[in-house]
Amino acid sequence: MSAEVASTVTLTPSDIRSLCRADVFKEASTAGTCAGHVQANVIILPQKYADDFRWLCLRNPVSCPLLGETKPGDSRVPEHLASNSDIRTDCPLYNIYRDGVFVESKPSLEDYWQPDSIAFFIGCSYSFEAALTGENVPMYRTNVPLMAAGAFSGHMVVSMRPYPISQVPKVRDITRPYFLAHGEPVAYGPDGAKALGLSDFDGEIAVYWGCGVTPQVAVMDSGIEGIMLVLDMVNEAVCKGKL
Numbered sequence: 001m002s003a004e005v006a007s008t009v010t011l012t013p014s015d016i017r018s019l020c021r022a023d024v025f026k027e028a029s030t031a032g033t034c035a036g037h038v039q040a041n042v043i044i045l046p047q048k049y050a051d052d053f054r055w056l057c058l059r060n061p062v063s064c065p066l067l068g069e070t071k072p073g074d075s076r077v078p079e080h081l082a083s084n085s086d087i088r089t090d091c092p093l094y095n096i097y098r099d100g101v102f103v104e105s106k107p108s109l110e111d112y113w114q115p116d117s118i119a120f121f122i123g124c125s126y127s128f129e130a131a132l133t134g135e136n137v138p139m140y141r142t143n144v145p146l147m148a149a150g151a152f153s154g155h156m157v158v159s160m161r162p163y164p165i166s167q168v169p170k171v172r173d174i175t176r177p178y179f180l181a182h183g184e185p186v187a188y189g190p191d192g193a194k195a196l197g198l199s200d201f202d203g204e205i206a207v208y209w210g211c212g213v214t215p216q217v218a219v220m221d222s223g224i225e226g227i228m229l230v231l232d233m234v235n236e237a238v239c240k241g242k243l
Helices: 003-008 013-021 047-059 165-175 189-196 213-220
Strands: 037-046 066-069 094-098 101-106 117-123 139-145 155-163 205-210 229-234
Touching (some): 013 229, 037 213, 155 213, 189 205
Antiparallel strands (some): 066 117
């Protein structure tokens, strides 16, 4: 962990969002900040695509656990996620796409926000990261198709963490309750890697989870990995039945 991130660990989610709003949060990732609090992937779409995207999340809850959404044209983050937060300014960085093509990265969306814009908030495995490695993790595209919804389709993206085979049962037990942060692994070991269309890793067992980059890939076939909106919501709230 860098010195900059280490210095943000004791800050509150509101503090982190304020740093982002002032464009002074310059870390490449929000991983490791505000331990114990939920971080969310964010997708912002025109209202005409909202029903299809919401249905994509409902049909693929492991990869796309939907925590909430804004009202059309209202940039305020829902209060149950973050208090006094504006989605246009409170993330460290935003990737802008037009017609599926990358346009630019910006520290603010104020110039892009439209009267019909809707922001969707997707659960992230950073919620259980502190209970595991506490580090950023690699992500892989699989050959497992999503259940399509209207304009949206694609394949599951997974995050991977290696563990000795003896630790896999414990890892499954730790992550299983985090239902709205991808939950327990979707696959592990050589057989699991083969089922996902991936190569296994030498030595330790590769353990794979659903990943919040999946809906980003379904929307624009890319995304900024590791940069999230830090919420006031505590990690326990994403456990099954607690949202």
